[in-house]
Amino acid sequence: MEKNKNNYLNFLEVQITNDNSKNYYESLELHKSKDPDIIYYKDINFYINTINISFIFEYLKYDKLLNSIKYMHLSIPIVLSSDNNYAPYMYTTMISILENANKNTFFKFFLLVPSNFSKTIENQILLINDKYKCSINFIYIKNEFENLNINKLNNSFYNYHLLAGDLLPNEIDKCIYLDVDVCVCKDLSKLYTINLKNNYIAGVATERNYSPDEKNFQKLKLSSMNQYINTGMLVMNLKQIRKDNMTQKFIELSKLAFNYQDQDILNIACKGKIQIIPPKYNAMVNLLKENNPIIRKLYNDQEILEARNKPYIVHYSNKKKPWNSIGIYMEKYWLDTAKKTPYMNNIFNRIDIYKRELKNWWYIHKKKPLNLENPQSFNEKIQWLKLYNSIPIKTQLTDKYLVRRWVAEKIGEEYLIPLLGVYNEFEEINFDELPNQFVIKCNHGSAYNIIVKDKAFLNYTDAKSKIDKWMNENYAFRGLELQYKNIAPKVIVEKYMDDGSGDLKDYKITCFNGKPYLLWIDINRHSNHKRNLYDLNWNILPYKINPKIPSFPPIDKPIFLNKMIEIASILSKGFAYVRVDLYAINNKIYFGEMTFTSSSGTSEIIPKKFDRKLASLIKLPKEAYNIDSGEYYKLSKSFSFYPFNFFFIFLLFKLIKIYKKK
Secondary structure (H helix, E strand, C coil), X not given: CCCCCCCECCCCEECCCHHHHHHHHHHHXXXXXXXXXXXXXXXXXXXXXXXXCCCXXXXXXXXXXXXXXXCCCEEEEEEEECCCCCHHHHHHHHHHHHHCCCCCEEEEEEEEEEXXXXXXXXXXXXXXXXXXXXXXXXXXXXXXXXCCCCHHHHHCHHHHHHHHHHHCCCCXXXXXXXXXXXXXXXXXXXXXXXXXXXXXXXXXXXXHHHCCCHHHHHHHCCCCCCCCEEEEEEEEEHHHHHHCCHHHHHHHHHCCCCCCHHHHHXXXXXXXXXXXXXXXXXXXXXXXXXXXXXXXXXXXXXXXXXXXXXXXXXXXXXXXXXXXXXXCCCHHHHHHHHCCCCCCCCCXXXXXXXXXHHHHHHHHHHCCCCCCCCCCCHHHHHHHHHHHCCCHHHHHHHCCCCHHHHHHHHXXXXXXXXXXXXXXXXXXXXXXXXXXXXXXEECCCCCCEEEECCHHHCCHHHHHHHHHHHHCCCHHHCCCCXXXXXXXXXXXXXXXXXXXXXXXXXXXXXXXXXXXXXXXXXXXXXXXXXXXEECCCCCECCCEECCCCCXXXXXXXXXXXHHHHHHHHHHHCCCCCEEEEEEEECCEEEEEEEECCHHHHCCCEECHHHHHHHHHHCCCCCCEEECCCCEEECCCXXXXXXXXXXXXXXXXXXXHHHHHHC
């Protein structure tokens, strides 16, 4: 409570019934809206402090009713630290906290910043008050360090929170500290109300540098790493820290050099008084991305599942962050929040990162530079469309689950392969309810499928391992096929389809803005893959798309060809390029998928004349689309040196030379 206020209400213990509880809530809500600081909690009791003694508040006897309002009326101190460079990321962390807060949770931000912190940035941060229910307090770190020979602290804002016990007001007994490379996904009331008892801090276990070393244990004077926590998220017991004068201990340890300065200091100083909490409160992406055996030592399966699927806080805990790299696991949480900040179109604009990575990827695969400024070949135009035209409708239609509804609306549900189930994870599948044959797929990538021809021979462990791996991948960043980027991963099970040959013929129809141009037939895709190209009149074409795939003897024109072309025309309308994949079983047509970046735009096309013809049919949009901000924009024209440029330069020099002679 605030020590300067002398008027306190007496506590009244009462029986709360259904009849008067509503009035209690209304009264409490009224005063909460007037002064968000009037309510304080300690253990299971709550205390009310106000200068208006005309209102009588009740002390609740029953835990159930107390808990139902406890998280709804809570003032939570949050400590963040940053310098000018990291201010946009601190801002984003604050927005993630406030956007996911319960409507009656009030946040007190204490921002620990260097004394030279920009006033312009400070004023921008203070504008958060205009939209959200919070208070913002800047604490400038200067005098606290002037007389200390602690270079690590002086040079890095990462360590400011070691002094939280001294920097925050004495009436604040407890706080949550967060690094600014985190994104909060849920209300923090449950985390804040964890009973710390007499522990100094609570955090999530991790392994130091994820590769335990006996020498590190000895240096840190720890017997094992089982109680070693990551300090990017902490619940800090400031009352206990002050009582035992722990801040001074932190400062003394700071005079020593550690690999992970603040983290090692806190683990050493607080040894024996560290409370371990579940990883959902600090979901470290570099630990959770893969089925790393390390995490099985730290958390149980249920904890891992919660951290991956229902995190409270996502922590981008290595050098690669969503703002400087692509394909970061769980980056969607951060990107969705970043869109709500004023930094999305400048500091957070990742289009240049995508462009750089795409050019690097292209050079690795094609051994030549990528011409994005003036794309000439079919594959170069596919790369352009990847980067600048991965619009939301493409994401929807690339999603193997969501596309079904769109196809049903366009051409009818009868063209869809029967769906047997859709799940959020492999464990949800009830295999007893499935037929003997089926296909398991993930909706968010290519070749993410398991064909089951006989359920008795399905290796469930292997299948689960594959699905779990795929579910943790963002397929978009394999080849910068950005239309896959924002697909929410699902597991789907479809009916096993067979045309009697033991494999399905793929009828792939290449279309340009609603106009089918050619089709190719793939057979035996899973063994002895072969391909033929045909025009729309079923004349075989002497061209190749991926010459490594051999041809097969011509087959008769299917009786359903015209219907397939009609379907492809309907589904491809409005897209500069798309390949519509269809199947035919017993003379019945089934929809396969919409492919916007065939083979990721790397298949060799011969002859070059055919390549140029296909390229000429792609009419690139006039505006580009930023997949992160969701905005369209015009590309600035840049000059590129191509053969014809050199010709004109040569001609210019010749003219200048002639002019000088004259």
